[in-house]
Amino acid sequence: MIYLASQSPRRKELLKQIGVKYVVISAAIDESPYAGEVGEAYVLRMAKEKADAGWHTLQAKANAVVNSANSPCVLAADTSVIVDGCIMGKPKSTADAQAMLMRLANRTHQVITAVAVQSSNQLETRLSISNVTFRALTEAEVQAYIESGEPLDKAGAYAIQGLGAVFVQHLAGSYSGVMGLPLAETAELLQLMGVPTGLSSWRKQLERADE
Numbered sequence: 001m002i003y004l005a006s007q008s009p010r011r012k013e014l015l016k017q018i019g020v021k022y023v024v025i026s027a028a029i030d031e032s033p034y035a036g037e038v039g040e041a042y043v044l045r046m047a048k049e050k051a052d053a054g055w056h057t058l059q060a061k062a063n064a065v066v067n068s069a070n071s072p073c074v075l076a077a078d079t080s081v082i083v084d085g086c087i088m089g090k091p092k093s094t095a096d097a098q099a100m101l102m103r104l105a106n107r108t109h110q111v112i113t114a115v116a117v118q119s120s121n122q123l124e125t126r127l128s129i130s131n132v133t134f135r136a137l138t139e140a141e142v143q144a145y146i147e148s149g150e151p152l153d154k155a156g157a158y159a160i161q162g163l164g165a166v167f168v169q170h171l172a173g174s175y176s177g178v179m180g181l182p183l184a185e186t187a188e189l190l191q192l193m194g195v196p197t198g199l200s201s202w203r204k205q206l207e208r209a210d211e
């Protein structure tokens with residue numbers, strides 16, 4: 001069992017996809033970048049701060065820790081879109097979303113997701129960097145996309161897993177990482193912490209069948 005310090009529906013869905021059971025806890029932090037902070041450093045700092053805030057929430061609920069069979073751990077992540085060194089988080093308004101999407105049109109940008117797992121004596125992180133190429137976009141189709149409501153809670157104002165997929169010509173990297181939680185890296189961190197995934201229970205079943 002792990003504690004997920006995230007309100008992102010995508011992160012919940014992706015963890016479920018690999019058969020990880022979790023409990024959601026709150027982890028509110030200030031997400032403003034420092035002056036001059038570069039994308040990789042920023043997302044890593046955000047993921048660590050979310051994991052740390054989640055860990056403090058957990059400690060405040062002492063029972064959860066005491067009653068937990070295994071030593072608990074907190075998982076958090078952060079995703080940003082980077083273009084020309086500029087960090088794009090979630091748009092603050094529809095005008096902001098329009099500006100972001102027009103800036104991403106007809107070129108390649110990076111999507112960086114950091115994952116952090118905090119336990120009582122260990123903090124481990126992983127970084128996933130993907131390159132995504134958008135086709136050319138018209139103002140009218142961007143406007144229609146914004147009216148769908150999809151962009152407003154997504155970094156870079158689009159969802160590769162949603163209608164935004166029609167803008168994506170090429171992806172080099174991790175699909176789940178772009179969506180908010182890189183699953184290869186996440187599974188590796190969970191394995192380090194001794195948290196089972198769906199694959200580990202399949203492995204156990206296969207081992208039992210072999211006996």
Ligand SMILES: Cc1cn([C@H]2C[C@H](O)[C@@H](COP(=O)(O)OP(=O)(O)OP(=O)(O)O)O2)c(=O)[nH]c1=O
Nearest residue numbers: 006007008078079154155158159160178179180
């Ligand atoms: C680029 C991209 C981002 N996103 C989402 C993933 C994240 O939820 C969001 C980036 O914002 P984040 O600040 O990383 O996460 P969040 O505020 O949604 O959730 P929390 O901090 O509670 O964990 O953008 C997609 O769903 N699809 C995409 O293609």
